[in-house]
Amino acid sequence: MDRLHELKSPKDIIKQMMLKDEFSKWLGIQVDAIDHGRCSLSCTLRKEMLNGFSIAHGGIAYSIADTTLAFAANSYGYQSFSIETSISHLQKVKEGDRLIAESEEIHRGKKTGVYHVNVKNQHDELVAIFKGTVYISKITW
Amino acid sequence: MDRLHELKSPKDIIKQMMLKDEFSKWLGIQVDAIDHGRCSLSCTLRKEMLNGFSIAHGGIAYSIADTTLAFAANSYGYQSFSIETSISHLQKVKEGDRLIAESEEIHRGKKTGVYHVNVKNQHDELVAIFKGTVYISKITW
Amino acid sequence: MDRLHELKSPKDIIKQMMLKDEFSKWLGIQVDAIDHGRCSLSCTLRKEMLNGFSIAHGGIAYSIADTTLAFAANSYGYQSFSIETSISHLQKVKEGDRLIAESEEIHRGKKTGVYHVNVKNQHDELVAIFKGTVYISKITW
Amino acid sequence: MDRLHELKSPKDIIKQMMLKDEFSKWLGIQVDAIDHGRCSLSCTLRKEMLNGFSIAHGGIAYSIADTTLAFAANSYGYQSFSIETSISHLQKVKEGDRLIAESEEIHRGKKTGVYHVNVKNQHDELVAIFKGTVYISKITW
Numbered sequence: 001m002d003r004l005h006e007l008k009s010p011k012d013i014i015k016q017m018m019l020k021d022e023f024s025k026w027l028g029i030q031v032d033a034i035d036h037g038r039c040s041l042s043c044t045l046r047k048e049m050l051n052g053f054s055i056a057h058g059g060i061a062y063s064i065a066d067t068t069l070a071f072a073a074n075s076y077g078y079q080s081f082s083i084e085t086s087i088s089h090l091q092k093v094k095e096g097d098r099l100i101a102e103s104e105e106i107h108r109g110k111k112t113g114v115y116h117v118n119v120k121n122q123h124d125e126l127v128a129i130f131k132g133t134v135y136i137s138k139i140t141w
Numbered sequence: 142m143d144r145l146h147e148l149k150s151p152k153d154i155i156k157q158m159m160l161k162d163e164f165s166k167w168l169g170i171q172v173d174a175i176d177h178g179r180c181s182l183s184c185t186l187r188k189e190m191l192n193g194f195s196i197a198h199g200g201i202a203y204s205i206a207d208t209t210l211a212f213a214a215n216s217y218g219y220q221s222f223s224i225e226t227s228i229s230h231l232q233k234v235k236e237g238d239r240l241i242a243e244s245e246e247i248h249r250g251k252k253t254g255v256y257h258v259n260v261k262n263q264h265d266e267l268v269a270i271f272k273g274t275v276y277i278s279k280i281t282w
Numbered sequence: 283m284d285r286l287h288e289l290k291s292p293k294d295i296i297k298q299m300m301l302k303d304e305f306s307k308w309l310g311i312q313v314d315a316i317d318h319g320r321c322s323l324s325c326t327l328r329k330e331m332l333n334g335f336s337i338a339h340g341g342i343a344y345s346i347a348d349t350t351l352a353f354a355a356n357s358y359g360y361q362s363f364s365i366e367t368s369i370s371h372l373q374k375v376k377e378g379d380r381l382i383a384e385s386e387e388i389h390r391g392k393k394t395g396v397y398h399v400n401v402k403n404q405h406d407e408l409v410a411i412f413k414g415t416v417y418i419s420k421i422t423w
Numbered sequence: 424m425d426r427l428h429e430l431k432s433p434k435d436i437i438k439q440m441m442l443k444d445e446f447s448k449w450l451g452i453q454v455d456a457i458d459h460g461r462c463s464l465s466c467t468l469r470k471e472m473l474n475g476f477s478i479a480h481g482g483i484a485y486s487i488a489d490t491t492l493a494f495a496a497n498s499y500g501y502q503s504f505s506i507e508t509s510i511s512h513l514q515k516v517k518e519g520d521r522l523i524a525e526s527e528e529i530h531r532g533k534k535t536g537v538y539h540v541n542v543k544n545q546h547d548e549l550v551a552i553f554k555g556t557v558y559i560s561k562i563t564w
Contacts, residue, residue: 017193023200026189048167051211052158058207058223059164063200070193082199083535084507084556086227086368088396088415090389106411107372111534111558112506114370114411129388129396131413133370133507133556135534224394225366225415227509229537229556231530247552248513252393252417253365255511255552270529270537272554274366274415274511276393299475305482308471330449333493334440340489340505341446345482352475364481368509 007077010034013141014071024067027060031071037105039071045097056093064101065117065130072103073113073132079139080113085132091125098122101130111136148218151175154282155212165208168201172212178246180212186238197234205242206258206271213244214254214273220280221254226273232266239263242271252277289359292316295423296353306349309342313353319387321353327379338375346383347399347412354385355395355414361421362395367414373407380404383412393418430500433457436564437494447490450483454494460528462494468520479516487524488540488553495526496536496555502562503536508555514548521545524553534559 008016014034018024027049033040043064051057065087073080093099100120107114117130149157155175159165168190174181184205192198206228214221234240241261248255258271290298296316300306309331315322325346333339347369355362375381382402389396399412431439437457441447450472456463466487474480488510496503516522523543530537540553 019193020191020195021193021198022189022191023198024192048163050161050163051165051208052160052162052215053220054161057162057164057204058211058226059200059204062203062207062226063198066199066203067192070199074193079194082230084227084229084537085199085203086225086413086509088225088389088413089223090391090396107370107408109372114372114507126389129413131368131370131411135558225396227368227554229530229554231532231537248511248549250513255366255513267530270554272509272511272552276417301475302473302477303475303480304471304473305480306474330445332443332445333447333490334442334444334497335502336443339444339446339486340493340508341482341486344485344489344508345480348481348485349474352481356475361476364512366509366511367481367485368507370507371505 008141010036010075013074013077016141017071017074027063029064029067034071034075036075037072037108038103039068040102041068042098042100045093045095047095050095058089061089061093061099061119061128062087064099065119068101068103068117069115069132072105072115073134077140079137079141080134083133083135085130087128087130089128091127093121093127149282151177151216154215154218157282158212158215168204170205170208175212175216177216178213178249179244180209181243182209183239183241186234186236188236191236199230202230202234202240202260202269203228205240206260209242209244209258210256210273213246213256214275218281220278220282221275224274224276226271228269228271230269232268234262234268290423292318292357295356295359298423299353299356309345311346311349316353316357318357319354319390320385321350322384323350324380324382327375327377329377332377340371343371343375343381343401343410344369346381347401350383350385350399351397351414354387354397355416359422361419361423362416365415365417367412369410369412371410373409375403375409431564433459433498436497436500439564440494440497450486452487452490457494457498459498460495460531461526462491463525464491465521465523468516468518470518473518481512484512484516484522484542484551485510487522488542491524491526491540492538492555495528495538496557500563502560502564503557506556506558508553510551510553512551514550516544516550
């Protein structure tokens, strides 16, 4: 096999992505697991992540889920871009709560992929469900 | 009319929500317009809002759209909670770009409401479209 | 317990719903399982269900999934109405294929519920995933 | 220009698609307008399109919107396939009502496109809003 065409490992890709991902760093995201097509991340709710109801802003659960999607979808070595995402917020998240996001690969075609991401709190309660569709390019990491 | 049952004005409600909304403050959100059922917000992309591709993290456009939804839906005086949201990212957003989010009220029933939020950049180009469904409670602001 | 306030059983509710549900009858929907908060339905793809590519029209998988959602959400005895639904079509369905739709209750609150419906073919391959959010009224069946 | 590489007109493509589209024929769909990237269709609610509440089954508004999406997206001459769709049902549709579906092209990239479809009744009231994301192939009609 030609060394030039070898694909990077999931860990190396995510290390490279995380290095530049300033917002995920601000969120305090920790990579708990990463493999081909799957990823698990966590972070803790800080005061600056709250909304006008003094609970977690909907954008926080969305953001950790979106990073989880990005890492899972890019893990195979081909740059992938989110084209459509949706999230249902099911339960309030409070300051100090831990968010744990875990992906499930529903479908991986040649051009597009579909992933679910479950976001739970430290009590293993589901706080949000997220679905993301990605376009898979031919550009390698 | 009984003073106790008077509903607050859209501006007063949003002032009250914004006061506690630490995350929207972190995003640097500016309220450009607010009225019954409609809201327009803007913010500027800073370095700490970038993702692993060095463009705006998907969570940023989502978050400004979600705040726009919250303000538009709560503006009538009744506390409203997002139950389902989706976003399509259409164009890359770069450091220094200005995001302008504007809501459109599609439907306002007794119990639920549906809003579109268009997110554009400073060149009036659409960068994301967002749809949100809210549950309208009987709790007044 | 007052007989007048007894809630009907899932089977009785679905029998009553199915009786009037002319479109589900046209689809040839068969009720394979029904219980509180869950439902499984199936039907066979006929020629008049095809689209311009001579594969199943997207509306067919949507429709069986939507009926599955309706039956699962209404099974507790309170009339429930779909407020937002989404579907990802993952694989082509051909004439003669069997569609099997099965619900999973993700969340059941006081006012709203969220359900996933997986639609598979006779080879146990996932052909579509569906998410539905319902509003739960206080009107009993 | 090489005749072999000429792209068909929107009208010719839709005529060809409609010819095979048995389900759209069953729905009684009439093509009211078709052009590059836009389409308007209508149909009348018949008894066999009702659900267990004796109103239009959610699958009917979805199906006319999905056909509208397919026609609008395929109108440029390249075969396009729906990858993600969502619909919010806003108002009940009754037997005898006319459904009018009209597309709006939100985004047309090289590989993917995003369309809104508004579904109204004969009184010009919005009964459903639909969003669809398509993958644009290089296969010509």
